[in-house]
Amino acid sequence: MKLQTTKKQIRENTYDNLYSVGYCDLQYLLRFEKAFAYSSGQCGWACDYYELEHDNQKIIISTGYNPIGKPIEYDLVKSFEKLASKIAHTNMKTLEKRIKTHEKLIQKFLKELTK
16 A cells, blocks of 8 residues: 655655656566555646665655656666566566566666666
8 A cells, every 4th residue: 555645755755865757667677566655736646656775775766747856867767678578578487586587677777776
């Protein structure tokens, strides 16, 4: 279950670790992750927030129609989304193997993101 929050609360509590990406731009990469919160505005739902961890550092990715945070470079998003799409469409024996492969890809993505 996602918590409803305000963008102001997220900005105040995430410091420099808040990144944004458009709606569905990371749908394959974030497919096994659960959003912990969402924000809405006058027109309804605005964005979801995903909390990921890399090198003992929490990173928040905001994704939606009106996300907040530092924009993630377009080429980085597209290259990792393409790799995640290949994993999603590859016939793997078990779900656990697919999830582990996905987790490794997310860690590579976060390493590139936080350079």
